[in-house]
Amino acid sequence: MVQFENIEMLVLIIPVIIAGLFLMKKGARKGLIISRILVAVLLVIALASPFTLVPRVTSDDNPDLVIISDETDSMELFENETSAELYEALTSKTPTSLVKITGESTALGDAIVQYSTGENQIVLVTDGNSNSGEELEDALQFAQETGTTVYLVQPDLEENDLSVQIEGDKTVTYKNENQYEIVVSQAIEEEVSYSYELYSDDTLIRSGRVTQTEREKRIIVPQVTFSKLGAHTLKAVITPSSSDVDDINNVFYKSIYTIPKSDIRTIGLDTDSPLGDILFNLYDVSSSGELNNIDDKKAIVIDNTHANSFTEDEVQELKDYLNDGRGIVVVGGDGSYNFGDYLDSPIEEILPVVSTPTDWSGGRNIVLVLDISQSTSAHQTLDDILGNALFILNNDDLRDAYLGVIAFGSEGMDVSGGLLFLGTASNLEMLEDSIQTLTPGSTSETSLDQGLAIAEEWLEGESGELEIIIISDGGIEQSYDDSLEIAQDIVDRGVNLYYVHIRSSAPSQTDDYAKFYAETLMDEVGGVYFHIDQEERANIQFEDLEPASEEEEETEAGTFPLIEYNTRHFITKNIDVEGSITGYNDVTPKAGADRLIITSTGKPVLTTWRYGLGRVAAFTTDNGQGGDNMWATQMYSGNNSKLISSTVNWVIGNPREETGAVVEAEDTWYGTPVTIELTMYDEGIPTLKLDDDEVDLSLTGTNVYEAVIDPGSIGIHDLSGYPVAVNYALEYRDVGLNEELPSLIKAYGGSTYTVNQARNNLLEEAQGNSEKLVRDSVSQKIYFLLAALIIFLGEVILRRIREIKEMKKLEQEIRT
Structure with a gap:
């Protein structure tokens, strides 16, 4: 061309x-x-x-290697001569240079970008814990684009070390109960013992002794309250019995800022209901039931209220309230939604649901098995493989399905982390990103059987319609026999198998050869075969599933089991909802809404969306008290009760009072600057002091100022009454080997070695990877x-x- x-x-x-x-x-x-x-x-x-x-094609028997040796403080746990020994072993055989990273931070990404020239290959000798500079994945992608292969050599871990952190909210409400987690990590997965102490403003509130065998242990500390407004401090201290190299990371500070309870307005609330108990306990509640003077309210909770209760002017007032960035929760019952004439009413315009019954077409589980072997790059089919995957992913008929993505080259690779529900925008976006970032492997092997083995494991025990869709350029002859065996087993279990074969740019004889194996595989097992051209999309028809009846949904007489459909949302991410309800309002989510909690066959129970600048949550079961029947008593007890507070907190968004000067800043690490933000709601000259030293502020928006601070010591610092915690340097947080880095290295064409493997095999692979397809102009x-x-x-x-x-x-x- x-x-x-x-x-x-x-x-x-x-x-x-x-x-x-x-x-x-x-x-x-x-x-x-x-x-x-x-x-x-x-x-x-x-x-x-x-x-x-x-x-x-160019090749080099003596490839140029750059060893990047991580010699930062965290590497003192490892054998310290690894890089020198590897350099001596390689430099006698091929041109090799040695670069050292030292200090109290690890900028692996920056080093990869700096030394990726396209004329060399990089060998990382590191624990893989990069904590500053360029993101590792971005750096690896840059290296691949320049033609630089990156390998990882994991040094031998000789000593153990423990680190501690505290996770939980910084901004909390006065006298409300909060949950925090003490997170203890160790470098080696071995049995260690230690005692821990948690202090609140220098008062011991929790202690104990723990024996830990896993890399990470989470100690849950519930019911932490703060009885004074303003700044507070949590401090966690661990004292290991043994196996701890450094004690600098055995103490962790978390700053807390306590604010008054948020003002909310309720309409139609039964104050004696379980919902009422939670709201009055956690918030400053005005239950006048009217829509006047709502501008200073952080949220409105509407409980089981008929559509006729709202005039068009009142609905417009609610719309204006949402457009100002506020939030509304609408709770169901026997007088609201489908029982309260919401359908086509003005109040329904702001809701994320319409009051018509949901037609459930779920029960479908799909696994995409994508070919990313080297041939997909050589034959120019990778873009079409990924394009067909995205085409299937965005099929409107699959919005109620679960879908997972597996890639295969020399072996199978879990891309999506299992099956994800397609009915939520966050899951869909994550799957799209995962597919779009796939890159071809470094070997010519095409082990379809490895990908099918993971897919079979995912679908084992799943019910409903089960489907596996292979998208490939057809070069599966090397793994044909093993693939045939596992494909037959998959089909025998009732799984529908599809093979989408992309016609490649290879000579017609090669493509016909691939077609023979791919089509024969499907003929042997009774699968469906598609042979399509590049830039074409396979039109796979998914049959409609029969909606489940109410009787099928109920596992016990009169009960409807609940399922979390989106566990990554702010509301549900730290809550494990369990139990059932005995009734609900039958509604259908609108386009763009997020279903968070549903019954076992898809009836929405908690649905959210954004309306203008505001947030709306539809909780389509009752307040726990009900009228003649109590639908949702289990939703207001035990761990489930957190769902209500999380929902109200989500619609509130920013719980801080919008008066005076409001400061916000995250806690940070020693040597890591942090950005602070000051919002001036009242007139005046903005001033801030960090430990009595004035901070230089820059205007970044309307009445919004920012500054970057870098406190010089570990501990709690005062920012004009607002606390900022500075903890040990990031270098000491992540101890041991980064278990996620090997998969990243592999995804971008490299390999991971032990020290002995690197001495024996790395040069051979580097010689193979020096063969590159070059396009001369x-x-x-x-x-x-x-x-x-x-x-x-x-x-x-x-x-x-x-x-x-x-x-x-x-x-x-x-x-x-």
């Missing part, structure tokens, strides 16, 4: 043609003008510098110049011959 370096020059063709047409219209010789136009057009094309890309300008010259000379010669003939004819006529 011809491309152009200066494609803008082609615009000159237009005036050339216009000039030629003008001359012909004036009576110039048509043949001469046409030939001159062709010559001029060819010269313009040559001026645009046409070229083609010609592929060729070959100029095509000469051909257009020659064509122009031939046309010009041909026209001149023909014209001269014609003139000579005419002259001879004229001489003959004169003689006669």
